Amino acid sequence: MLQSKSFVRKTKQGKVVKVVREHYLRDDIYCGASICKVCDSSTARLSPSASTILILDTNVVLNQIDLLENPAIDDVVVLSVVLEEVKNKNISVYNRLRTLCSNSMRKFFVFSNEYHKDTYVKQMAGESPNDRNDRAIRVATQWYQSHLGAAARVLLITNDRENKRKATEEGISAETVESYVKALGQPGLLDLLVQPAPEDVGMEEVEDLRPSKRKVIYSEHKPMSEITSGLHRGIYHQGKLRVNRYNPFEAYVGSESIGDEIIIYGRGNMNRAFDGDVVAVELLPQDQWQEEKSLSIADEEDEEEEDVHLVPSSADDAPRNTDLAQGSVGGTKAVLCRPSGRVVGIIKRNWHSYCGSLEPMPMPAGNGGIAHALFVSKDRRIPKIRIQTRQLGNLLDKRIIVAVDSWIVYHDILLMNLIHITYVDVAVVLIENDINSRPFSLQVLACLPPLPWSVSSEDLANPCRLDLRHVCVFSVDPPGCKDIDDALHCTTLPNGNFEVGVRILQPVNWHFC
Template structure:
């Protein structure tokens, strides 16, 4: 099956060229489960007695690679969409993940969901690339669930609140990292989990650092267009912020035009 995508772009020389990209989809990509009755099990990497197959999203891999490297975590399906995202964001984590997938002592299996005809998804109108990738992960998890016919539990591990919510709505079992680790009954693994840097932020809020997923901490005082206009008209003034090294809640803003320093105190000013 062939999918094609065409678009036009402008070169450095000013010429407009049409680019056509072909995407081949296959139906002979196997799931990696040795107990599957449909796929070729010769290259199966998952455990024959696995009770749960784990599918982790990109941010879980990026932030919890130490946990994934622990021998207690096995029978993990690494989707190609996750592998590609990790490669683009952190090459060191990508190499560690690749080492896990190639280690014959570990049960990590790479599933090429981006090239399987039943799991490939096109980006929808108005959908961001990150949201499209999250949807691709859910589609792959649901495919595994249907493909294996209930022979094993397929669990999506994500700390993205919206992704988890949509997965549960689609009938896909989903848990956060902390919730899953607690269910294993190994308290020592909790020390391996990377916690959010701030105590007043939950793991679900802090894990996903992709631009489209970031939450606004402080509301904007003024739109950027109004600020720029105000600077040109002399209504607003711009200066460097210098935080007191002995008191993080106190800072000065030096404004050359006014020939004075403005004092700023508190966490929100």
């Protein structure tokens, strides 16, 4: 079946041309279910004993990829419309999803709904692309329900209230990701859930997410349209925020527009910005400018017991004894010399995973109770993070990795080993430098010989090969390098000279180093 779409567009040369695109639809695309009696089961990826088949919408994939990577989540159909949307919005999540779909041990199947004659939908007049894609997901779910019949339950997982409402009206089984995970009866999975962002829930729900009611004293971030206008007019200045490693209440933003660094003092002026965020900064009046390092970190640390650098849903960690307008610290008036400012908006977030541990606290009453614990990062530039967990007893004496979802809520994504084990500290260094420390996939391990393996006598006797296992071999690689390229060594010879060895990687053979 052939579908065509035509439209006109204007070229760079100013000409108006008509574009016609042909879209071919088929009726022989398999559903991927082993229990299906219509499709070819040799191409099936889903479990033959699957009682429930999940179909995810785009936002669930984008926000819950850590949950999807857990082995407890299986028998998932990834629609091509979802895959394409994820690719356009977040290439990192897209690559992780493709890895899941290509892993033979996981039951993830990509269904080309955009090329199946029964699941392809045209965009209706006045319908937004997002609404059209939501409708395509519902049509594909409905097709799976009728295609498999009573052989398996087909469940649409969506956190979109409107999409869920329409699905229910159309006779489609739909649940939120939280309700589905709760039904699995595995409390550990609930800690992997990303909580809804403030803009996705009502104000009363936001209050429920807070451990306690606090007065909000952070300034509201400016909308992006106002930030863009302010940057063009020179009112705001754009730059990357860098927090002082020795004083987390002091940060710098390099600005090309004024040719100098703008100093940001205090959590209030940082306004929820993390180290590495690209921010928009407004200069303070010159009578509030301060000399560099005039803010004493000792004064700030005195308030640590009062949640001084805690990151909750409000700004209760802002230093209370700083008066930038007065410029007075410890009775000494600051010298006004460096441009000072405050963050008015976040242009690009630099949130990633953070390593650390939880502050000791009493166990919650009852089994499976939710504890609001404080996570302390090894990097002191990162504020304390409040997380919700049902595994407080298992997490208190361990290193964990925490991923930031939003300023209000956080979730811990990976459990590490005991704090005092040396190789955990090595793993922390790897993670903090964004180096992948996850176990190798089965595809990678398949390239290696089976264990136990040792160097054969033929290899040792080969005159063309050199055994360097007794030599300290290392690699110096450029930033961003993901593998070892050239291996080096340097040893002292008996005559006092140095022997320097450089070996270029040979993928076809083994290194005995």
